Amino acid sequence: MDHLSLVTHRELEIAVRVFHPEAPKTVVAWHGLARHGGDFAALARELGPEWRVLAPDTPGRGLSSWSMYPANDYVYAHYMTVALAVLDHFSLDSVPWIGTSMGGLLGMLLAADPASASRIERLVLNDVGPELDPSGLTELASYFTVPHRFTRLGQLEAELRRHYAGFGIDTEDGWRQLTLESARRLPDGSWTYHYDPRIGEQFVHDTPRDTWSDWRAIRCPLMVIRGEDSTLISEDIVQRMGEAQPTLETLSVPGCGHAPMLDRPQQVDPIKAFLDSTTSAQQEAVDANALPWWKRWLGIGH
Template sequence: MDRLELVKVRALQIAVRIWNPEAPRTLVAWHGLARHGGDFAALARELGPEWRILAPDTPGRGLSSWSLHPAHDYLYAHYLEVAVALLDHFELERVPWVGTSMGGLLGLLLAAEPTTASRIERLVLNDVGPELDPDGLASLASYFSSMHRFVNFGDLEAELRNHYTGFGIDSDDAWRQLALDSARRLPDGSWTYHYDPRIAEQFIHDTPRDTWADWRAIQCPLMVIRGASSPLLAQESIERMRQEQPNLVSLEVPGCGHAPMLDRPSQVTPLADFLNHTDTAADTPARPWWQRGYDWLRKVAGH
């Protein structure tokens, strides 16, 4: 991280981790349910100095404020407000978005909502989509809703290695760094994770919505990355996603579950190719059917 910016959104302070702050291009990278923006350090390194990476910590995670009103603030509706406030703060009218898990769903909603769709230039979903395995979701909700306490820092690291095996991390140094970035010391000297355990209450309080309708509404270019052994995003869901959005770009990452860390060339190079794609026809939002029909009639009539 090259810079940390603290942005006040109503009563909460939102920490935004920034890499390459003077770079000419900007990418918003949003983390998963119980993670934080620090997870994108390797992505920033792999993308290189051309990209300014803005990676917020969602309320209740990392360096951002914990909410005194979880039933109100730990919801997608509130995360949407936070996201728009950050886009406004950084004066980003239109920006590419990479989202892991929860961060991907947040980007999906922004790209689908008529009032915010124009803000998302292109969208990358990392191991998430409009349909997720209910058993996998239930497992996430159960794990993250309880307080995890460890007598020693080494116990916390061992648990991280066990629980986050789907990240595909393959070096001791990377596991140690993940533990350092994930730990919070308690007053009695024991250790726990960095996040507010009440973040999982969004599974109780959030309002269900038709995310397939949201998916169909998106008009910006789309990419989905799936861990080959993901417990949340099935290959069949990818196929249906492509049926609804035929231009969908997809990447399956071997040796990963939920979710790839986007930390190595084999994952980042295809992502960078997608971000750098300059097919203006694909980047232009589709015109409404009635306008396309009118254009066709004018062409037939010779005008």
């Protein structure tokens, strides 16, 4: 992280980790259910210095405020207003969005909603989609709706290695870094995770919706990444996503489950190519605007 911005939204303070703050291009990277924006440090490094990466901590996670009203604030409808407040803070009319798990669903909802669709220029979903495997979702809900407490930091690290095996982390330094960025000390000296234990109430309070309808409504360029061993999104779901959105780009990541960390060239290079690509419609608009005004008025060049 090169800079930290603090955005006030209603009564909550949102911490936004900024990588390459002076870069000419910007992408928003939004984390999963129980993670935080620090997970995208390696993504920022691999994207390179031409990309400013804005990585917010969702309320209840990382450095952001915890809510006194989880039933109101730890739900997607509120996260959408938080996301728009972040975009407004940075004066971003339209921006590419990379979302892991919950962060991907948040980007999908923004891109599908007529009131916010224009704010998402293109969307990358990391191991998530409009339909999730029920057993994988149940496992997530069961894990994050109960508090976790560890007597020693080493116990917390061991549990991280077990629970987040799907991240594909394959170095001791990687696991130690994840531990340092995930731990919070309790008053009695024991350890727990960084997040508010009540974030799991999202599974109770959030309103069910037809996310396939949301998926079909999206009009921006789309890419989905799936961990080869994902327990949350199947190959069949990815195939159906492509049938509903024929221009969808896909990437399968070997050696990962839910969800790839986006921390190495094999995972990030395809994302970078997608972010840098220009759709035919965008190119036509660029070409048209390059014509003299009188040719555009007469329709010359079309």
